[in-house]
Amino acid sequence: MAIALLLAILLVILACVYLFIAHPVWFPAGVSAHAAGVDHQFAVAFWLLGALFVAGHIALGISLMRARRRGKVTYTQGDWRLEALWTVLIAVLFFGFNVAGVRLWSQMKFQQPESDAVQVEVTGTQFEWYFRYAGADGKLGDTDAQRFAHPEEGNPLGIDPDDPAGKDDMVSTSLVLPVGRDVDLTLRSNDVIHSLFIPAMRFKQDAVPGMSIHAHFRPMQTGEYEISCAELCGTGHYRMRASVKVVSEAEFKQWVKSKELPSTAK
Ligand SMILES: [Cu+2]
Structure with missing residues (x-):
């Protein structure tokens, strides 16, 4: 069962990485003045979250293999320090994206367009x-x-x-x-x-x-x-x-x- 699950995880990773890299379905080419900025912001988020996604699945696979080798699974109450750490890291990531995108967003929304618009x-x-x-x-x-x-x-x-x-x-x-x-x-x-x-x-x-x-x-x-x-x-x-x-x-x-x-x- 663990092997089947491991294979399924591997398949999910491979399929997703293929979609990430090969772009079989993607945006049309950007043709506005701010398109390059949006694409850059998008690519940073995409690669960062993609790396986290792959790392998360590899960690899941490793813990599956370990549990299989040990032959038994133990119940734990978790670790509050670890939970606090990844909650803070995710918060930093989330607000970091917001701060990085705010300039582009305000250019489109709050700054005045040229007078001949x-x-x-x-x-x-x-x-x-x-x-x-x-x-x-x-x-x-x-x-x-x-x-x-x-x-x-x-x-x-x-x-x-x-x-x-x-x-x-x-x-x-x-x-x-x-x-x-x-x-x-x-x-x-x-x-x-x-x-x-x-x-x-x-x-x-x-x-x-x-x-x-x-x-x-x-x-x-x-x-x-x-x-x-x-x-x-x-x-x-x-x-x-x-x-x-x-x-x-x-x-x-x-x-x-x-x-x-x-x-x-x-
Ligand atoms: Cu509508």
């Missing part, structure tokens, strides 16, 4: 993402989802029809961004908690009903990348996908113009 309001709703751009006046119109939200009439967010600032707002179901410029997102939700996850940008932020949450990042490479909802938000959660298209500044301007025309004609 593209402002986009992101609204999560069961089960669609909507991206709103302010239009020529640079101002977003007021919304009241309960009174005015009519997706079938082209007003899914409930932009107040009487607010002049909302007349030229552009609402899109895909996020289009210029490359190399900060994007300042304001996240909102019309129903339950959603989470905007853009793996290639190493960006993830919850959208919470009743709150406007700011976070920013800077895409550094043109291309089309996946957006998904990372919060189980209902039966249609699996299809709450969208894409972010990162284009050149000129293409972005052109896209804005093409979206603006019909709404200013209204």
Whole structure:
């Protein structure tokens, strides 16, 4: 029995080490300005915890072998000093990760984006993402989802029809961004908690009903990348996908113009 258990432990270690090193399933390449920092933080945690995982399993295997050699197992009450030691070590590790990550986190969350940042309001709703751009006046119109939200009439967010600032707002179901410029997102939700996850940008932020949450990042490479909802938000959660298209500044301007025309004609 002990041999079978030992083999099982060995197999678990080998399988996990293979997944660690070969990366058969992994993140897409990071294409935002802070992606390298996030990847570094992730790799440190990954290797440190991976080494602890392997060491823990080897210790388990050795104690199994020892018990088998002795032929009997004894019951002990444990050792409070050892327990205190590893509790403190784990606490140091945990808070160490927090301290190491706080700079990156505050860069995205609390520091102001560049003044030329593209402002986009992101609204999560069961089960669609909507991206709103302010239009020529640079101002977003007021919304009241309960009174005015009519997706079938082209007003899914409930932009107040009487607010002049909302007349030229552009609402899109895909996020289009210029490359190399900060994007300042304001996240909102019309129903339950959603989470905007853009793996290639190493960006993830919850959208919470009743709150406007700011976070920013800077895409550094043109291309089309996946957006998904990372919060189980209902039966249609699996299809709450969208894409972010990162284009050149000129293409972005052109896209804005093409979206603006019909709404200013209204
Ligand atoms: Cu969702």
